Amino acid sequence: MTALFGRQDQGWFDAQRAAHFPPERNQLSAHLTLFHHLPPSAEDELKRRLSEFTRGQRAPNARVGGLMSLGRGVAYRIESPELVAIRRELADAFAGLLTPQDAGGWRPHVTIQNKVQPGIARLLMTSLDRDFRARDVEIAGLAAWWYRGGPWEALSRHMFA
Numbered sequence: 001m002t003a004l005f006g007r008q009d010q011g012w013f014d015a016q017r018a019a020h021f022p023p024e025r026n027q028l029s030a031h032l033t034l035f036h037h038l039p040p041s042a043e044d045e046l047k048r049r050l051s052e053f054t055r056g057q058r059a060p061n062a063r064v065g066g067l068m069s070l071g072r073g074v075a076y077r078i079e080s081p082e083l084v085a086i087r088r089e090l091a092d093a094f095a096g097l098l099t100p101q102d103a104g105g106w107r108p109h110v111t112i113q114n115k116v117q118p119g120i121a122r123l124l125m126t127s128l129d130r131d132f133r134a135r136d137v138e139i140a141g142l143a144a145w146w147y148r149g150g151p152w153e154a155l156s157r158h159m160f161a
Contacts, residue, residue, distance in 0.1 A: 006138030020113040059160035073114035
């Protein structure tokens with residue numbers, strides 16, 4: 001499950017990812033993961049809850065607040081107390097179904113580089129940090145996806161008002 005960015009912000013994140021992600025590993029658009037895995041049996045409940053969070057609701061405020069080292073990559077840290085609250089509520093609702101990765105702490109971020117040598121990641125982090133300015137981003141909606149071994153297949157999209 002991911003948060004969806006507005007068109008302009010999605011384009012900016014995708015350009016960052018295209019510039020820095022190893023091309024042979026860059027199979028997906030830039031994304032903000034809320035959960036990595038929920039079982040197919042949760043599909044109907046997930047869609048219902050995502051609709052409740054988005055239908056007629058104002059989009060959560062969000063911003064790129066800084067950079068995050070991933071050791072072998074770099075990400076933009078996303079700050080959004082409202083999105084954190086949505087995720088927390090979903091985590092509570094699906095607690096018994098969460099993988100250990102999803103049940104642990106959540107660090108909202110958009111990965112723009114991954115699976116590179118640590119020295120290469122440090123160089124990018126230093127380069128981006130030099131000119132970094134926090135910026136607001138639009139969270140346009142929430143989406144669920146099927147992962148079938150390659151690029152994701154859209155399951156459902158739920159847009160904020």
